Amino acid sequence: MKFFLDTADLEEIKEAASWGALAGVTTNPTLYSRIGGKLDGFHDHIARICEIVDGPVSAESVAMTRDEIIRDGRELAKIAPNVVVKIPTMVEGLAACRALSDEGIRVNMTLCFTVPQAILAARAGARYISPFVGRFDDISEDGLSQLGDVVTAINNYDYSANTVNGEQVEIIAASIRSANHVTQSALMGADIATVPFGVLKKMVQHPLTDRGLESFLKDWEKVANA
Numbered sequence: 247m248k249f250f251l252d253t254a255d256l257e258e259i260k261e262a263a264s265w266g267a268l269a270g271v272t273t274n275p276t277l278y279s280r281i282g283g284k285l286d287g288f289h290d291h292i293a294r295i296c297e298i299v300d301g302p303v304s305a306e307s308v309a310m311t312r313d314e315i316i317r318d319g320r321e322l323a324k325i326a327p328n329v330v331v332k333i334p335t336m337v338e339g340l341a342a343c344r345a346l347s348d349e350g351i352r353v354n355m356t357l358c359f360t361v362p363q364a365i366l367a368a369r370a371g372a373r374y375i376s377p378f379v380g381r382f383d384d385i386s387e388d389g390l391s392q393l394g395d396v397v398t399a400i401n402n403y404d405y406s407a408n409t410v411n412g413e414q415v416e417i418i419a420a421s422i423r424s425a426n427h428v429t430q431s432a433l434m435g436a437d438i439a440t441v442p443f444g445v446l447k448k449m450v451q452h453p454l455t456d457r458g459l460e461s462f463l464k465d466w467e468k469v470a471n472a
C-alpha cells in the first residue's frame with residue numbers, strides 16, 4: 247500500500263515528506279478553504295505542493311459541465327507533470343474523465359461510493375478511483391465493507407486498455423478517519439490510502455513502542471555507567 251497525505255497544508259506536507267514514506271498528496275476544495283486559500287492563488291499553491299512531493303498531487307475541478315471540467319482539467323494539468331485532475335463521479339465528470347484521459351491527463355475520480363460508480367470510472371479511463379470510507383460510517387453504514395466491494399470488483403477485471411499509457415487503475419481509500427481504517431484498507435488490498443496528517447501521526451505510534459524504547463534507553467544508561 248502507498249500513502250498519500252490528504253491536506254493542502256504545506257507545513258504538514260513538508261513534515262510528512264521528510265518521514266520518507268509519502269507517495270503523493272490529495273487536496274479538495276474543503277481542504278484548500280481550511281488553509282485560507284484564495285481563488286487566484288490555487289494554481290500557485292498546487293505548484294508549491296508539486297515541488298515538495300515527487301508523486302501524484304490531486305487537484306480538484308469544481309466545474310459542473312463536461313466542457314468546463316475538461317477546460318479546467320487541461321489548465322490544472324499544465325501546473326506540473328505530477329498533477330492529477332480530480333473529478334466528481336457524475337455523468338459530466340465521467341465524460342470529462344474519458345476526454346482528459348484520451349489526452350494523456352491522469353484523473354482521480356472522487357466522491358465514489360459504490361461498485362457501479364467505480365466500474366464506470368474505470369471504464370471512463372480513471373487512473374485513480376477514490377471510494378469514501380468515513381462518510382459512509384457517518385451515515386451509519388459500513389464504509390470499509392463498501393471499500394472492500396470496490397477493491398474486489400475492480401480487481402476482477404483489467405482496465406489498462408482504458409487508462410493513460412495502459413497504467414493500472416489504482417484504488418485510493420479516501421475519507422480515512424483512523425489508523426484502523428488504514429489497516430483494514432490494506433488488508434482488503436486498496437492500493438493507496440490518503441490520510442489526514444493526524445491519522446498519519448497515529449499510524450506511527452504504539453504504547454508498546456514507547457514503553458520498549460523507554461526501557462531500552464534506561465538499560466543503555468546502565469551500560470554507559472558500568
Ligand SMILES: O=P(O)(O)OC[C@H]1O[C@](O)(CO)[C@@H](O)[C@@H]1O
Nearest residue numbers: 252272273274356376420421422
Ligand atoms: O470525508 P472527509 O474526511 O472530508 O474526506 C473526504 C475525502 O475526499 C477526498 O477529496 C477524496 O480524494 C479526499 O481529499 C478525502 O479523503
